[in-house]
Amino acid sequence: MDGETSPVLAIVSLEATDPCFWSFGEFSGIGPMAGVSIVMGRNGSDRDNMLFAVYMTESDRVPSYLKPVFEKYFFRIAICVRCLRPMDDMRIGSFRGPDGIGRKKFDGLACSCGHPIWSMTDSELFTAQYAANRAEYAWRRKQRMNSAGGKHSQKEIEDILAIQKGRCIYCNRRFGKRIHWTKDHILPVIDGGANWALNIVMACKSCNSRRGSIPFRTFCRLLSPEQNETVLVNLVNRIVAIGRAGLTGEAYAVFEEGLALHDPRDPRYLDIVRRSDLARKNASVNKLLPRSGSLILRWGLAHTRKELANLGNRCEQTSGSKRQSNHGRTSLGKRSKR
Numbered sequence: 001m002d003g004e005t006s007p008v009l010a011i012v013s014l015e016a017t018d019p020c021f022w023s024f025g026e027f028s029g030i031g032p033m034a035g036v037s038i039v040m041g042r043n044g045s046d047r048d049n050m051l052f053a054v055y056m057t058e059s060d061r062v063p064s065y066l067k068p069v070f071e072k073y074f075f076r077i078a079i080c081v082r083c084l085r086p087m088d089d090m091r092i093g094s095f096r097g098p099d100g101i102g103r104k105k106f107d108g109l110a111c112s113c114g115h116p117i118w119s120m121t122d123s124e125l126f127t128a129q130y131a132a133n134r135a136e137y138a139w140r141r142k143q144r145m146n147s148a149g150g151k152h153s154q155k156e157i158e159d160i161l162a163i164q165k166g167r168c169i170y171c172n173r174r175f176g177k178r179i180h181w182t183k184d185h186i187l188p189v190i191d192g193g194a195n196w197a198l199n200i201v202m203a204c205k206s207c208n209s210r211r212g213s214i215p216f217r218t219f220c221r222l223l224s225p226e227q228n229e230t231v232l233v234n235l236v237n238r239i240v241a242i243g244r245a246g247l248t249g250e251a252y253a254v255f256e257e258g259l260a261l262h263d264p265r266d267p268r269y270l271d272i273v274r275r276s277d278l279a280r281k282n283a284s285v286n287k288l289l290p291r292s293g294s295l296i297l298r299w300g301l302a303h304t305r306k307e308l309a310n311l312g313n314r315c316e317q318t319s320g321s322k323r324q325s326n327h328g329r330t331s332l333g334k335r336s337k338r
């Protein structure tokens with residue numbers, strides 16, 4: 001009820017009592033998200049930085065699902081406008097609002113000096129908000145699903161490794177003494193991705209951390225066209241293998257949700273595109289992978305078993321960045337006509 005009103009009134013009050021607050025005409029409210037509202041604006045004299053305050057809207061604490069977001073995107077980055085110390089904890093201050101209307105007090109993130117107004121650059125704040133929104137989305141989904149988690153066996157991991165021919169799903173390098181495999185989630189954990197085998201692919205450490213929580217298909221667009229085909233072949237084989245072993249509806253739902261996600265505005269994705277000529281080139285020529293399991297299977301069915309096997313072997317012989325064979329060309333052509 002007072003999700004918007006109180007912060008606004010609070011700002012009016014801060015504005016009246018605090019000389020380092022921004023000009024009232026330039027603030028805008030974000031949220032409220034579940035439990036937190038960020039109100040931001042600009043100080044007339046400083047065009048490079050956004051000023052903002054973080055208010056609790058539902059309780060007197062930052063919700064636990066947002067804590068990792070604050071630690072990663074606000075700590076050591078957000079600067080107190082009054083004493084210039086960086087934010088380094090989630091200290092909550094109680095601030096006085098205007099008398100006579102709504103709540104008289106509100107709780108917000110405060111500096112150790114007691115001040116509730118912080119500063120960051122536009123892009124830092126954008127990135128942080130983006131992460132907060134995603135965390136909130138995942139949290140809401142979890143509330144809905146109420147059964148996230150999932151599990152897989154060692155045998156299932158071995159099966160996945162076998163299907164991937166012992167290679168990283170993203171860079172195609174062979175796992176070994178120097179290149180360790182890690183479990184990477186198709187639907188990222190931050191988005192509520194569960195530990196079902198079907199949601200897991202094997203990736204080397206560096207690809208895993210490079211991807212972070214970029215949506216699966218969005219990230220695959222940065223890989224070579226050949227590697228995209230390898231990913232497809234792997235996914236087809238995964239679905240076929242699971243079909244034989246049986247599968248729960250929930251695990252499949254997570255897999256589908258992971259495939260459905262695509263976001264070319266993901267800041268991390270944009271950052272890779274900006275820094276890497278090769279990734280940028282790949283992103284401009286690759287088509288997105290199919291957005292669902294059934295579309296992937298359909299792609300698989302359009303290729304004969306033999307063709308798939310050949311594709312698989314080619315992937316085994318050549319590294320992802322090498323020239324593709326004529327065979328691969330034919331298949332690519334086929335796919336783009338679909």
Ligand SMILES: [Zn+2]
Nearest residue numbers: 080083111113
């Ligand atoms: Zn301070």
Ligand SMILES: [Zn+2]
Nearest residue numbers: 168171204207
């Ligand atoms: Zn890799």
